[in-house]
Amino acid sequence: MRITAAADGSALGNPGPMGWAWYIDDERWAAGGAPHGTNNQGELQAVLELLRATAPANLPLLIECDSRYVIDSVTKWMPGWKRKGWRKADGKPVLNREILEAIDEEMQGRDVVFSWVKGHAGHPLNEAADERANAAAQAYQRRAEPRRGPGFPSTNPAPSAAPAPSAAVSPAPSAAPAPAGLWDDDALFAAEAEPVELRVRLAPEELARLRSRANAWGLTPEDALRRLI
Incomplete structure (x- = not known):
């Protein structure tokens, strides 16, 4: 079809x-x-x-x-x-x-x-x-x-009741290892209790794509990330 x-x-x-x-x-x-x-x-x-x-x-x-x-x-x-x-x-x-x-x-x-x-x-x-x-x-x-x-x-994903974590975006020539414990179960479940600051390191071309999508939506890059979650 x-x-x-x-x-x-x-x-x-x-x-x-x-x-x-x-x-x-x-x-x-x-x-x-x-x-x-x-x-x-x-x-x-x-x-x-x-x-x-x-x-x-x-x-x-x-x-x-x-x-x-x-x-x-x-x-x-x-x-x-x-x-x-x-x-x-x-x-x-x-x-x-x-x-x-x-x-x-x-x-x-x-x-x-x-x-x-x-x-x-x-x-x-x-x-x-x-x-x-x-x-x-x-x-x-x-x-x-x-x-x-x-x-x-x-x-269209189902809306989540959990508060959206904030995200700080910065360009980076190469990916850096995630902080210890970032993806531990305890850290993930903690997001249900209070907002979690998540820092995402992006290569320049990744940041460019994010900004392009955010601009099309009339949003900041941070809010565009939240919309994609």
Whole structure:
């Protein structure tokens, strides 16, 4: 069974308050954005978040986009960019490389095809994604929380009653050994009684991916980590 979904982005002012959204149906959609971004970044982020959300289901995916830039970047130009060290034919760096690299990573082993649809032309899924992406951009313009949607059901974990531990994130060229006893049963059960400070050492590329996801959600890296737990 192939899932059909639309992915769309919106940037007020381009660049300006940015929103992204993907939409399958009224029970399966998500939206987010950032205080500042471009329309292309929103379009790409929508595809990335759709890939991430549907990854656990590992079903064939058809992505409808009204952006030829997104489709051509992923299906035509990316292999050449990778061979050239993420540089274009003129030698200039590829724009939005961080998001494109993340999309490339998420597509590995997936059955994903893209279909171009004309925007604002009555395509139901595209119209629904566009509406939600624009609403998210408007929410960031108002400095309000956007409607984030239900997501993809298989990726929504049950809420935990335990308080979320705080996390301090710092880049590191190599991983350091965990403090003695960090993963002992006593330490884990202690989290149920009071918050635990957890320090995560990340390589620069890991921190970049975390910041990219946090920026798309409009969160700090620490809050993005909490959302992933």
